[in-house]
Amino acid sequence: MHLELSDDHKMIQKTAREFAEKEVKPKAHEIDETSEFPRDTVKKAAELGFLGVYVPEQYGGAGFDHVAYSIVIEEISRVCASTGVILSVCNTLFCDPILRFGTEEQKKKYVAPHARGEKIGCYCLTEPQAGSDAGNQKSTAEKKGDGYLLNGTKAWVTNGAVADTAIVYAVTDPKKGSKGISCFIVESSFPGWKVTREEKKMGINATATAEISLQDCRVPKENLLGEENKGFSIALRTLDDGRVGIAAQATGIAQGALDESLRYSQERVAFGQPIANFQAIRFMLADMATEIEASRLLLRRAAWLQDQVGFSTIEARYTLEASLAKLFASEMAARACHKAVQIHGGYGYSRDYAVERMYRDQRITELYEGTSEIQRLVIARQLLGN
Numbered sequence: 001m002h003l004e005l006s007d008d009h010k011m012i013q014k015t016a017r018e019f020a021e022k023e024v025k026p027k028a029h030e031i032d033e034t035s036e037f038p039r040d041t042v043k044k045a046a047e048l049g050f051l052g053v054y055v056p057e058q059y060g061g062a063g064f065d066h067v068a069y070s071i072v073i074e075e076i077s078r079v080c081a082s083t084g085v086i087l088s089v090c091n092t093l094f095c096d097p098i099l100r101f102g103t104e105e106q107k108k109k110y111v112a113p114h115a116r117g118e119k120i121g122c123y124c125l126t127e128p129q130a131g132s133d134a135g136n137q138k139s140t141a142e143k144k145g146d147g148y149l150l151n152g153t154k155a156w157v158t159n160g161a162v163a164d165t166a167i168v169y170a171v172t173d174p175k176k177g178s179k180g181i182s183c184f185i186v187e188s189s190f191p192g193w194k195v196t197r198e199e200k201k202m203g204i205n206a207t208a209t210a211e212i213s214l215q216d217c218r219v220p221k222e223n224l225l226g227e228e229n230k231g232f233s234i235a236l237r238t239l240d241d242g243r244v245g246i247a248a249q250a251t252g253i254a255q256g257a258l259d260e261s262l263r264y265s266q267e268r269v270a271f272g273q274p275i276a277n278f279q280a281i282r283f284m285l286a287d288m289a290t291e292i293e294a295s296r297l298l299l300r301r302a303a304w305l306q307d308q309v310g311f312s313t314i315e316a317r318y319t320l321e322a323s324l325a326k327l328f329a330s331e332m333a334a335r336a337c338h339k340a341v342q343i344h345g346g347y348g349y350s351r352d353y354a355v356e357r358m359y360r361d362q363r364i365t366e367l368y369e370g371t372s373e374i375q376r377l378v379i380a381r382q383l384l385g386n
């Protein structure tokens with residue numbers, strides 16, 4: 001592993017940063033205020049390959065690697081956390097499980113149009129009673145004729161209100177607990193799929209987070225992903241990858257908060273001088289920069305390990321590193337955004353300043369794809385071997 005980015009990765013970083021500054025940043029405030037899903041921006045991101053950064057070219061992706069993906073999500077999240085996670089879900093939570101567990105036909109039919117950004121994907125694991133306890137699924141998938149009938153409620157689905165296709169988990173054998181869960185590819189046009197609620201949230205307002213009701217939703221048998229009753233291991237495997245994306249999102253938000261703070265502290269004058277001259281402010285900037293760098297190193301290592309494993313194996317082998325990166329990055333981003341608001345003084349509390357949005361947006365990174373408590377459980381289990 002090289003600590004310096006390769007020339008290719010530097011080029012991707014430059015492209016992502018320019019795109020973020022030119023196309024994403026100017027809309028970040030507006031979509032936060034209106035909660036409007038940024039369709040145009042997502043379309044433009046797709047033209048750069050950002051909806052399938054590490055998806056092989058034969059399936060419509062850009063054919064880069066996971067390090068490139070982590071760079072893209074970081075750069076986009078640096079200016080807009082909503083757009084960052086929309087892309088992260090499309091890449092990792094949707095395309096990834098199909099690439100890893102899907103048939104050739106499923107990859108061609110579903111990965112390709114989503115990686116090209118012609119369609120939007122989402123991921124339906126959580127239910128009202130099954131968040132951290134994700135194995136406690138109540139949605140059912142009953143075998144009927146040539147397919148399955150799905151019934152249940154899925155909660156907190158990012159991209160859910162606008163998605164064309166979803167990865168959905170449901171119980172096929174209730175006697176087996178989490179070993180009786182299967183995974184399906186469900187099109188939102190299938191009869192029985194209904195968006196029943198759009199969530200009003202603290203942050204990442206433009207992500208079309210929805211509750212989905214499945215009522216006798218008919219899914220053809222060829223849309224079973226992987227083997228029947230093996231769905232929960234697909235869910236856990238997918239979360240290992242997803243957590244690296246959230247670590248990238250959190251690192252990006254924190255970097256954005258530092259960028260804003262560096263600029264503001266040199267402009268804002270108090271007691272006849274820029275506040276950046278005060279040691280108290282300098283120490284906050286220094287602490288932010290130090291922690292962001294530490295977070296980025298954890299992130300890069302996890303992404304590099306993902307690239308060593310590729311798509312070939314079911315065993316992640318970077319469960320520990322993904323959780324270390326996600327836990328540290330998300331809690332670090334909380335500290336960084338807190339400091340950024342402090343540096344901005346009263347203006348940091350105003351919606352006119354980006355750090356106010358970053359402070360709210362950051363909070364979710366400590367919650368989704370496994371809360372900080374769940375990351376600690378995963379890390380301790382990896383350390384202790386039980």
Ligand SMILES: Cc1cc2nc3c(=O)[nH]c(=O)nc-3n(C[C@H](O)[C@H](O)[C@H](O)COP(=O)(O)OP(=O)(O)OC[C@H]3O[C@@H](n4cnc5c(N)ncnc54)[C@H](O)[C@@H]3O)c2cc1C
Pocket residue numbers: 089122123124125126128129130131132133155156157158159201204209364367368369370371372373374377
């Ligand atoms: C904005 C948003 C977007 C989301 N997007 C998606 C998505 O796209 N797809 C999807 O499937 N899900 C999504 N989620 C769901 C998210 O992953 C869950 O909310 C999260 O995993 C926590 O589950 P919960 O909300 O049920 O909290 P709970 O599981 O009820 O947890 C409540 C508290 O108890 C703690 N706790 C629970 N169990 C333990 C334990 N064993 N030990 C110690 N502490 C514990 C938790 O850490 C937390 O502090 C999203 C959530 C939000 C808010």
